[in-house]
Structures are given as structure tokens and as C-alpha cells.
Amino acid sequence: MSSDLIIDVTPSEIVIALQENKKLVEFTREKSGAKFAVGDIYLGKVKKIMPSLNAAFIDVGYEKDAFLHYLDMGPQFSTLNKFLRIVSSRKNKITSISRIHSNPDINKEGRITEILKAGQKVLVQVAKEPISTKGPRLTSEISIAGRYMVLMPFSEKVSVSQKISTNEEKNRLKKLVQSIKPRKYGIIVRTAAEGKKVADLDQELRRLVDKWETTFHKLKRASAPSLIIGEIDRATALLRDIYNPNFNSIIVNDQAVCNEITDYIDSIQPGKKKIVKLYKGNRPILEHYGIEKQIKASFGKTVSFKNGAYLIVEHTEAFHVIDVNSGNRAKGGGDQESNALEVNLAACDEVARQLRLRDMGGIIVIDFIDMHIATNRQKVYDHMKDVMANDRTKHNILPLSKFCLMQITRQRVRPEEIIETAEKCPTCNGSGKIMPTILFADELENKVKYIFKDLNKKRLQLKVHPYIAAYLTKGFKSRRNQWILKYLKWVKVEPNTSYAFLEYHFFDENLEEIIL
Structure with a gap:
């Protein structure tokens, strides 16, 4: 199993994403200067x-x-x-x-x-x-x-x-x-x-x-x-606990943190420090390595995992409830019992991943699809114990009840990682109404003119949704080329998959955002 660690360092926080076989399994965020970490x-x-x-x-x-x-x-x-x-x-x-x-x-x-x-x-x-x-x-x-x-x-x-x-x-x-x-x-x-x-x-x-x-x-x-x-910083503490020779790469976008991790890896396994790499790309590091997309797909209330099957994850103050649904699998061939066993076994893999990813603690109740044969319930229980073996956090798993409910207790030492995946539209601000699309290109035109003429910027980078980027750059007579010829200044249009449809941001030659 190959493992990759992606570390995004910003002035306000450090984000750590662990991938196993290119699949996100752990995700933590720590505010810069955060106090009261476990071990202090x-x-x-x-x-x-x-x-x-x-x-x-x-x-x-x-x-x-x-x-x-x-x-x-x-x-x-x-x-x-x-x-x-x-x-x-x-x-x-x-x-x-x-x-x-x-x-x-x-x-x-x-x-x-x-x-x-x-x-x-x-x-x-x-x-x-x-x-x-x-x-x-x-x-x-x-x-x-x-x-x-x-x-x-x-x-x-x-x-x-x-x-x-x-x-x-x-x-x-x-x-x-x-x-x-x-x-x-x-x-x-x-x-x-x-x-x-x-x-x-x-x-x-x-x-x-x-x-x-x-x-x-x-x-x-x-x-x-x-x-x-004080406990060592979260990135090095995570490395101390999870690092193994199967690590393919540790990629970080900050030179100082990169040097710290390189020194640490060199101290515990000389010769492996080459796996630590400094990311110098223009795109955000989490977007470049596909982490952003996996976050959006994994932290919602509904999580798909195999052939249309999905989980519904609900949280309360005391415990968490996970409901397993077969989705369109019910329409497939085979008898109900074998279909239920196949979906439940696949659900175990995703549940184990979700527990690590969200760092869910306390009592977790999983409502599996009903199975009437006791040996099938035992298979699901055994498989859950196997896939949870990689979880470093202390946990205890109880066998399935006759109603196919499983209880798991998992130690909770820090707040659960919660990410709101539903986005409020930045264009309509939740009202449900936006400007006429025919005027959108004109609005961009007016702001480009203001930036070049009034603010006297030399270069301009415009980040937009990929669909809008395609519209602005398509063909020799594209809007972008028209701006370059009109103002005799360079304009770069960069697509960003994390943006809403009509969301856009301007950046100057120093890559600092231009607030309009």
C-alpha cells in the first residue's frame, strides 16, 4: 500500500491530507498558533x-x-x-x-x-x-x-x-x-x-x-x-505516528516546514529524505493533487461508495449514526441476501475510511442492510475488524445484532473534522436570483478596464469556473485575446474547479487579489 502526505501551509492554518493508494483517508486542519494539543x-x-x-x-x-x-x-x-x-x-x-x-x-x-x-x-x-x-x-x-x-x-x-x-x-x-x-x-x-x-x-x-x-x-x-x-507540530506528530517505509512522497508548499520534515525523516530513516518534496506550482496544492475534489465528495451528509450504494451520516452530541443504503443495487441480479452481504462488506471499507477521515469519536451506530443468515452477519463483523485494524485510534467493535445494527466506540481526543460541502452561491448570496447572464461578460469587461486604466496594473490573472474559463478563452477572437489587444497588457484566465459557476477573482502581477 502506497501512502502520500500532502501538506498545505497558509498564514492562518496548516492542512494535512493523508492518501492511501491515492484515496483520502485522513484530513486534519490546525489553526496557526493553536494551543492545547494532545500531549502538551x-x-x-x-x-x-x-x-x-x-x-x-x-x-x-x-x-x-x-x-x-x-x-x-x-x-x-x-x-x-x-x-x-x-x-x-x-x-x-x-x-x-x-x-x-x-x-x-x-x-x-x-x-x-x-x-x-x-x-x-x-x-x-x-x-x-x-x-x-x-x-x-x-x-x-x-x-x-x-x-x-x-x-x-x-x-x-x-x-x-x-x-x-x-x-x-x-x-x-x-x-x-x-x-x-x-x-x-x-x-x-x-x-x-x-x-x-x-x-x-x-x-x-x-x-x-x-x-x-x-x-x-x-x-x-x-x-x-x-x-x-509543547507537543511537536501536527505535521511532524502525524509523521511520527504513521510514517512507514511505504511512503511514496511527502509534499509541502512551505520551505520552512519542508526543511523541518526533511530533517525529521533524515533522523529516523537516513536516505529517505528524498521523498520530501517542495511544491512550487501555481495552482493550490490541494486542488493540484485532487484533494479538494475528494473533500467535497467525502464530507457531505450522503457519501457514495460502490455501484450506486451510499451512506447517510448523521451527527448528534452523544453519538453518530450511519445508515447503509443499496441505492440502485436493488435492481440488479442475485437474491436479496447475497446483494445485502456484498453491499454491507463494501460499506465496511467506506465506514472505516469515514471514521478516520472525519475523526469521529464516541459511540457510532451503523445500520446495515438486513441479513437473515447469521454467518453473513459474522462475515460483516469480521471484515469490519480487519479494515479497522489500520486505525491508530483506540476503538471497540461489537457484533451485529439480529436487526443488523453494529456499535463501535472510538476514542475522541480532539474535535471531529466537519466540513460544510454545500456552498452558498456567491453570486446570488442564497436569494436564488442572479444577474442576466448576457450582462456577465460585460461586467468582467468593465472590471478589466478599471484594473488596467484606473489601477494601472501591468498584468492580470482572472480565476473563474472552468466553464466560464472555456468561454473566455475559446477561439482566436476570444474575450481574453480581445482584452490583450485592446489594453496591450497580459491577461491570464485560470480555471478553478472549487469556484461556483459565476464566481470570479482578479489577481495582480504579484498574485495578490484585487479587491473590487
Whole structure:
């Protein structure tokens, strides 16, 4: 399976699109300077204790207080709290956490009022980004993720990913990591570590420990609330989690981000940095690689997937509902049961893709086409588990009920990706009425004249819908050629498939839009 990563960097946001076999499977957008990403570590202050919830609200600088439950504090919370007190003191100079004596683990059945009080400073990590009206969800079980392992300060436990194929490899990695890890650190070995040499693991372990030890200096002068360790940017974090040798290309339209990704790829797999390419085309990068079209086709309420079959996707605050419809397949040959099985199996592929693409979390209920044979329902269940195996997000799939309903729970750590595909007409502004089409060409003519005569622009680029572009450029006596001969200045007409039918925009010689 080939994978391509397309990254669109603009001043306001960064857009990341992952394609597998040229099909869009993941799409994320992040505002520039966005805060409170999963993995960020903050020095927070306890704002309010909620004994009835056995939880506390923590001020980490977000507009709404973050939520910390007692069960998310971790068994080593007392040791972490002791570390915070020692490091925050200006008199102490801690160079390694191995010098800090561990306190006993907190009681699993305990109450939060026994450990926290209002105004207390706590070291916390974002477990869930702010979603809807809720603030961030926090944990005090601090972890720092790398490509091959996850570092957990104040824990001594070493565990290995269950996805690693053989017990021999699991045992090799466990013994290897136990031999190189420092005291007072726990390690979770990730799937990407399979087959790696001790030098690769030791290099990353040292880097993760160094990253954690930056807190020694930051906490000494930090005041709550403040960011202590920020997660790496979304593009590099995504690469850290999904990169594999099958990647064909990573294409980005920004030189600085391109350099960062090239350095990262070179650090984890020297010799593969050539797959990182800088896009220099004039067309928008997402349009050039067909991402824009796939977005329009994949994020609507109705999603077609095979031979006329389609999904209807509905969202509520608590859960998501996906209805599978056979469409015109009902008119085809074969009996109803075999047709239903074929459509349902194909629907599994598209549902798995939609869950990753929209990053849907919580409870998902799928209403498959009715099947009366139990073995067919089992086939659909087994196929869904197979196609969901590539989903990195934690999930749980329940077998189909006799009514052919399937329930899936999928971890939600950031807001769902929602893109409105229905467009408000820029020409009529939703009124349903537009100017007479016979006057449209005259309107363009008047604006071209104004730009060249009054604004004295030297060159002009006009972006329009492909149908309008064809009309303006067809033949030797086309409108475009008439403008060039009339004003003796260059005019370029460029089609843009994302524009509405009568939408148009003018750009000058510096490719800056001319607002009229």
C-alpha cells in the first residue's frame, strides 16, 4: 500500500491530507498558533474541587477550566507532586529524577479531597483537546511520545505493543529496553520499534529523557498557568505516528516546514529524505493533487461508495449514526441476501475510511442492510475488524445484532473534522436570483478596464469556473485575446474547479487579489 502526505501551509492554518493508494483517508486542519494539543504538558492551578465528581477543575490558561478526574491522576501522583515542589524551589538543583525518593502510590479508591486543594499547583498533560463546550481533559500520568517508544517518568514498568508480531521480538525488545533505560523511568515500546537495533532505541531514549529534563529549569521560573513542554507540530506528530517505509512522497508548499520534515525523516530513516518534496506550482496544492475534489465528495451528509450504494451520516452530541443504503443495487441480479452481504462488506471499507477521515469519536451506530443468515452477519463483523485494524485510534467493535445494527466506540481526543460541502452561491448570496447572464461578460469587461486604466496594473490573472474559463478563452477572437489587444497588457484566465459557476477573482502581477 502506497501512502502520500500532502501538506498545505497558509498564514492562518496548516492542512494535512493523508492518501492511501491515492484515496483520502485522513484530513486534519490546525489553526496557526493553536494551543492545547494532545500531549502538551502544563503547570496548572487547582481552581475548584468537585467532591461529588471526585474531580477537580484546573486552570491551564484556556477560557474554560480543564477537567482532571481522580482516576486520571495516576498512581505516582504523590511522587510527581513531590518532584514539582523540589524543582520549583530555587534552592534545589536536581539533575536527575533518580535522586528523588518515590512516595507510595495513591489509593485507587481514594478521594480527590485527600490529595488536592484549591490554589495548589499541579503538573498535568492534555489528554483530550477542548471539544464543543467542554474544556481540555487532563491527566497527571505524564508521558512523552517518540517514534519507537513512550517515556513515562516516575514509573519503572516496561511494556511492549501487542501489535508486534512474535513473542521472540517482544521479549528481545523488552530485555533490550530494560538494559538501557535510566532508573525512575517507565517505557512503552511502540510497534515501529520492531526489528530496530539498540543504537536506534538508545538514541531516541536519550532524546526523550533530555526533553523531560528541560522541565527542571522551566518549572523553577514558571508561574501557573503556563506551558512547560509543547507537543511537536501536527505535521511532524502525524509523521511520527504513521510514517512507514511505504511512503511514496511527502509534499509541502512551505520551505520552512519542508526543511523541518526533511530533517525529521533524515533522523529516523537516513536516505529517505528524498521523498520530501517542495511544491512550487501555481495552482493550490490541494486542488493540484485532487484533494479538494475528494473533500467535497467525502464530507457531505450522503457519501457514495460502490455501484450506486451510499451512506447517510448523521451527527448528534452523544453519538453518530450511519445508515447503509443499496441505492440502485436493488435492481440488479442475485437474491436479496447475497446483494445485502456484498453491499454491507463494501460499506465496511467506506465506514472505516469515514471514521478516520472525519475523526469521529464516541459511540457510532451503523445500520446495515438486513441479513437473515447469521454467518453473513459474522462475515460483516469480521471484515469490519480487519479494515479497522489500520486505525491508530483506540476503538471497540461489537457484533451485529439480529436487526443488523453494529456499535463501535472510538476514542475522541480532539474535535471531529466537519466540513460544510454545500456552498452558498456567491453570486446570488442564497436569494436564488442572479444577474442576466448576457450582462456577465460585460461586467468582467468593465472590471478589466478599471484594473488596467484606473489601477494601472501591468498584468492580470482572472480565476473563474472552468466553464466560464472555456468561454473566455475559446477561439482566436476570444474575450481574453480581445482584452490583450485592446489594453496591450497580459491577461491570464485560470480555471478553478472549487469556484461556483459565476464566481470570479482578479489577481495582480504579484498574485495578490484585487479587491473590487
